[in-house]
Every structure is written in structure tokens, then in C-alpha cells.
Amino acid sequence: MAKHAGVSIATVSMTFRRPDRVKQSTRDLVLAAARALHYVPSASARGLADGRTGVLGLFSFDYLLSGEFDHPLPGAVEQPEAGLTGSVSFVREDPNEWCREFPLYVDEIQRGMELACRQLGYALMIGGPSRTAGTTMVTDIAGRVDGLAVFPQTLPTDALERIAGRIPVVAISEPPEDDRLSHVTIDNRGGMRAVTEHLIRDHGRRDLLFVGGLNPAEGRARFAGFRDALRAARLRVPRKPMVPATHGTPAGRAAVALPEQLPLPEAFVCATDDVALDVLDILAARGVRVPDQVAVTGFDGIVAGRVVRPALTTVRQPMVEMGRLVVDVLRERIADPARPPDFRQLPVQVVLRESCGCPPRT
Template sequence: MAKAPTVYDVAERAGVSIATVSMTFRRPHKVKEETRKIVEAAAEALNYVPSASARGLAHGHTGALGLYSYDIFLPEPDESLGGKAAGSSTRSRAKVPVVRDDGDDDYRRFPLYVHEVQRGVELECWQRGYALLIGGASQADSATRVTDIVGRVDGLAVFPDHSVPADVLERIARRKPVVAVSQRPQDDGLSHVSVDNRGGMRAMTEHLVAEHGMRDLLFVGYMNTFDAQERFAGFRAALRAAGLRVPSKPAQLIGESYVESVVADVLARDALPEAFVCVSDEIALDLMKALAGHGVRVPGQVAVTGFDGVVAGRVVRPSLTTVRQPMQAMGRVVVDILLERIADPAGPPVTRRLPVQVVLRESCGCSRP
């Protein structure tokens, strides 16, 4: 492969300085039209493509932001797509398989909260003229992967923040701006974008108690993030204010599958609550599927609520009552903070908390309007 032409080659062919070539592609309105046309003609003749990364590095920045997330549904490499068959052409026409629907319910999982936030980051980067480098991995090698990303970007967004060891994030934050998409558990030196987790879950619980007269509610979800802990705190606060029994912990894992074990346990004890209040839409959707598998009707026998506002909650039946986060807006705010910190590296960490709203649908017993 021939060596790629450089800015020096274009300058020599056009008979101008390399500064003029650079200005032609970066700020064409600053260059005389006649000169600009000469430079563009030289670049076209040489098949020259200006390097944004090279320009950025020359000025001490890359023009790119990084986004690192840990996705529990991150698939293993699909062997069926590898090897010669994936990219090779063949004379014979491959037979298209015809299969029966196997009941795969992955449609309920995508797009999830992380995908919606990522979309917001992508849109804002596009609008601001920044490239976006997206990465993710298993928790086992997260430190290595995120460090690799940091070396190629001007700032980094991470979510959830527990996907990378705290000491690694703190070390990165000493060198480059870092924004964690989560509530701030303590003064960790990072900037944060979050929502009103506690207030949102409290409002949801108050609706179930005040509007539906429910008294026996069970909170379902893992407490592995500060956001989840805040949601559980909001749930407890609403029960306490209503003079109801306040649980000290959510429903506990009994078997291998969390949701299935919760359903099996309450049914075995004949202790079906009036409502399952779930920490996320993902948990709520899995719970509704498990309940249907046991012949339990939602909302006829029990109400189910979620938290996030993912698309699947609108299309599943019954539709899911939830606390909706402004997920795309969160992604856009992440970029706004990163660029603010890049412009002012010595400035203090920034924390922004966005509002949420309770969206009433069928799964809590509220009929469609």
C-alpha cells in the first residue's frame, strides 16, 4: 500500500505553506477563495484526507470523548460470524434457514437505560463536533480496558461507576475529566450526573398507597449501586410517612435466579404482596414474565412497577407503570460537563441532578386514558 500523502505534500504541490493547508480544512472561510481552490485541487489530486487526530494532538487534545460502560448482556464473540464464511463471497447461494420462534424475549431488554444514555452522549458529541470512543468489558478486565480508552480521549464518561474500581477512576480523574453517571456516594473527586432517585421512588410508592390503597408492598432489586440504595430509601420513606411497616432490606435472593426465587418464595409462603416495587424496569419486566409463568395475573392479583422508562415498558402487556428518567438528556449533560471541565481543568467537580416523573400505566391497576 502506498504511503499516505501528508500536509507537507499538499503544501508543496499547491505552492503554499502548511499553515495555509491546515487553515483551508479547519477554517475555510479564513482563506481566500482562489487559494482555497488551489489547495483543495492539490489535496484531491493526491487523495489527501486531513487527520483530525493529528491536528488535535498537535494542539494538545484529541477531539474525542470516551464512554465506558459495563453491560451484563455483553455477548461473547459469535463464532458463527467468524472465519471465512463471515466475509467471503461464494459462487453458490447460501440457503436461508427457516426456524420457529423460540420464544426469545431479548426484545424486552433493548434499548435499556445504558443504551438510552449512550444515545444522548452520541447526539451531543455529534452536535458539538466531537468524536466518541465507546468501550466496555467484563468487570475482570475493566481497569485495563478503561485505561486504554483514556489514553485516546480528552475526557471520560463512566456508567455505572462501580464498573471500574474506585481507585482507578480517581487516578484517571487526576489526569483528565471524568463524569460518572450516578449519584455521588461520597466526595470522590468526580463529576456526577444523576436523577432524583429517592424522590422518584417515594412518589411511586405514595401513588400505590394513596391512590390504590395498598398496604403490603415488596421492594425487589439489588442494592449494588448508590442509585439503587437511594430508590430503596425513597420507598422506605413513603411507607414510614404512611404509618406502614418499613422493611429493613429488599426481597432476598433464595435460589440461583433472583427474580424467579422471589416469585417462588412468596408463592410458597402464600405471601403474595399487593405490589412488587422494582428497582428497575429490567427487573420489573423479568418479574412480570415470571409471574405469568406461575399463572399470577398483573395487575389483577398483584401490581408491578419499575424505574427507568425504557421502551419495552410501553409495548409489553400489561404496560409497565414506572418512574421515567430523562435518559437522553442525561447523556447530553454528561458531554456538557466534560467539555466544561476540559475548558477549565482546575475547576471543581460538577454534580447535576435531573428530575424524574411517575408514568402511570396498566401494571399498577391504572387503566389507559
């Protein structure tokens, strides 16, 4: 192609790797030759030249795609497709059921990473835990990318730290005390304290029950914020949260279960929106009116909280912004490998809706 364009091989390489360092007229010659010869630059070759692949990795988990879907999903009914004789599609009887499964916060953060990668010229490689592959999948991904982002509890910390010795790694979570990774997170403790204070101050709720576990670390931060609010209001501060039992739904999602004889508090303060939505379902099945008899709040700001009735009061994470920030941190670490691990924390927003007793918005 260099001969076709009348330039050196080095100029061709520079045109595709660092176009800002090549004159516009020369770039035009090289690109015209590439079009004429149907030339596509090799990312692998560029990687050998400068040690970069132009690819970022995301190691995630997927609540929905955990099995094969060549059969109808639970809750679906057959419906003939308009204008297609003999064609059948499957639709949910309740459209809101789809929102319980997609999109979740992992999907929104992934979207933010995709947008940032597109803007900066990176490709994004996505993988996740596998029963058969174990940690081999993430090491395979790590060998093909310039930097890696991971969600909490997808891999052991020691495995991540080994990978971080080779490429930049950003964990999307609160770090444990001895962690040496970069992190992008949100104000979990402050957000949970704010929504708990709202229940106490604005709705007069005094008997509050925190529902959810303490793992990953963000769960511990949220429980700490709950306790901060109770302590400031001089209410009884529990030592432990209520960690509910779980069961698998037909769609493969883990749902929480509340004891039949559980004394009803004045408010359920849930560690996540997923837990809060399950609590709303349980209360509705038991004939408990929300918010008249008990308030319910969540944390995350997923789509399903807007469409359920009563709509869910929650703490919204800036999920797309988190994804963009993850890419920024990775890019900075790639440009400066000696840069120390980074910790970035974004603010959150309390979103007041009907489930806490606030009037519905028109």
C-alpha cells in the same frame, strides 16, 4: 499540500483545526487542494499539536453481547429466507423477547452521547470490562481520549479517580459521599417516592414490598425514596429491601427469583424495570393476576415495559438527554481543566400503565 494551495503550512493547519479563524476564500483554496491530493488530516498529529484528540470515551457494559453469536440465540427457530434457496435465518418465536435484551438504559444513554458527539464534532470510543483485560482496557481508552464517561460498577472508584487526575471523567450515577468525580444522574429518590405514593394514594395499596439491591448508589437512593413515601403515609417502614436471588438465563442475562413461599404483598415496588419484568414473569407462571391480586412497578422506562402485558408502570429516566448532558459536562471540563467536579441531576417522569391498576391507554 500547502504549496499546492499557495498558502503556508500554518494556514493549512489552522484551516482544519480552527476554520473559523481562516478567511472563506483561503479555506476554499485549502479544501480544494485537499480534495485534489486526497488529503486526510491526521487526528494524531493534531493531538500532538494541541494536546487534544477530538475523541470522547465511554466505558460501558453490554447485557447482550457477552458471547459469540455464530449460533442461534435462545428461543430462536429456523426459518427459510424468502427467495433464497437453502438460506436459513433465525427468528424469535416471541418478538417481545428481543425487547428484554435490547435496548436497555445503557443503550439509550449511549445514543444520546452519539448524537451530541456528532453535533459537536467529536468521535466516540466505546469499551467495556473484560475478564482478561481487567482495567488495562479503560487505561488504554483513557490514553486516547480527551474525556471519559463511565457507567456504575464497571470500574473501582480509585481507578476512576486516578484517571480523573489526567482527563475529565463523568460517572453516570449517584456519587458516594467521598467521591471526587463529576456525575450525571437523575432524581432516583424523588422518582421512587412519587411512584410509591401513587400506589398508596390512588390505589389504596398498604402492604408494599421493595425488591432490589442497594448497589450501586442509585439503588440506595431509590430505596430511600420508597421509605420516604411509607413514612409520610404512616405505614410500616422496612429497614432493608428484599434482595432476591438471581440465576442466569440461556441468553446470559441475570434474572431474579422469588421464594416459592413468599407471602404476596399488595404491591411489588421494584428497583429497576428488569427486576419488575422478571417479577411479572414469575407471577404469571404462578397464576397470580396483575394488577387484580398484586400491583407491580419498575424504574428506568426501558422499551420492554411498554410491550409486556400488563404494560409496566414505571419511572422513566430521560436517558437520551442524560447522554447529551454527559457530553456537555465533559466538554466544559476539557475547555477548563481547573473547573471543579460537576454534579448534574435531571428530573424523572412517573409513567402510569396497567400493572399498577391504572386503565390501559388507547
